[in-house]
Amino acid sequence: MIDAKWLRENPDELRQALTNKGVNVNIDELVKLDQERRDNINQVDLLKQKRNEISQAVGERKRKGENAEELIAQTGELIEEIKTLDNRLKVIESVLQSTLLTIPNPPHASVPVGHDPRENPVVKSWGTPLETTDFPLKNHLELGEKLGLFDFARGTKIAGPGFPLYMGQGARLERSILNFMLDLHTQKHGYTEVFPPFLVNRTSATATGQLPKMEEDMYLSNLDDLFLIPTAEVPVTNIHQDEILLEKDLPIFYTAYSACFRREAGSYGKETHGFLRVHQFNKVEMVKFVKPETSYAELETLRRDAEEVLEILGLPYRVLELVTGDLSFAAAKCYDLELWAPGEKRWLEVSSCSNFEDFQARRGNIRYRPAAGGKVQFIHTLNGSGVATARLLVAILENGQQADGRIKLPDALVPYFGAEFLD
């Protein structure tokens, strides 16, 4: 959420930032509403002060055993007025609040301005994408079918399209990958492992920015008003919802496995075969709570932590810096990591690393107390996939395929999987 105070002082800056993000918001309306709110507060506070003074005087007289009837008689009108103004204020604040919740985070000044995802600059490439081999390259579906790694038809029978069913070595490989990533982040990168709830309430989904605008992208259990999480970011960021952290405890790094559930409404058509776009997938997420002045440095190390997963696995990847128009609702800056899938002959997004600055912290009321004293401040939150599988699995299969039909696993996975090859 953006700061109303900042908005009132920098309406033009906000207007430009939102234009860059490709969003149209009536800023003048908001500024007006904010002004109305403050006028109302000034009025009603004055009346309340008067009422409190009278009440106090009544108290004093009663203690002395004196009559206070004429004082009490003075309050009738005052109280009615306070009620009226308080009610009006409540309406104004709820409209203002709900409007503020629909305003996306303005992009950071360093983010390249653009609207088309094809404009996202490639800021890094690692490894050499596998283009040709002396045998025909298969895609993950063909490879998986041959080795019996998953069964999409039965997954569809059980739940519906987009709900993958892993079988045998496929199931084991998925689990191995997740364990490998969790171990890397906890043992080498200094994250604390958490295992969060997979359903969250509205407050949590609002804090991270999924609500109110992306409700139709999530699965909802109507009876309980709980949402299946689209990413572990939601429950993990909300660990410290409504808390005041101590500076000495920052930064806080969490990593979590979770299944992720996405309705992917309106994305039928291309890119949907196999694992490329599914309703349920597995992901290891990294979440950081940091002091504001460090968040951009933390974004870079977060990205490095994600990159390292791919480097240790020996998978060629590239990093894109998202242009303003491609940034998500809550992000101020974001990098996407993409893996090369030689069978699909395309890049697959397996990680998004974002700095939300204080956007989520404001919505979730996550703050910290500076050690030197002074005012409590909003912290900055970041998160990044470290990384999302299903798609990672695709890249491992397609990059590891051999002429004889077997799949060679990256060395780092062998201890987890218990064998060098899928066969």
Add this chain to the structure above:
RNA sequence: GGAGAGAUGGCCGAGAGGCUGAAGGCGCACGCUUGGAAAGCGUGUAUAGGCAACCCCUAUCUAGGGUUCGAAUCCCUAUCUCUCCGCCA
């Protein structure tokens, strides 16, 4: 699902219509003391909003309503926590 009990500041815990933004303790910070530390002593220590303002004013004792000139305190509702019973991986 049934029956009870409870929810107060970073934590523990008083308070039972006005003098309570809230005693006392712990913790924390600073100072004194000390060769240094511990102990001891002293001082300070919630958040948000309004405002140019650390003065001031308003609000906040789980949340939302109500009674009252005045509510942490009384009434209603909701939520959460705990205990017991039932069911259950």
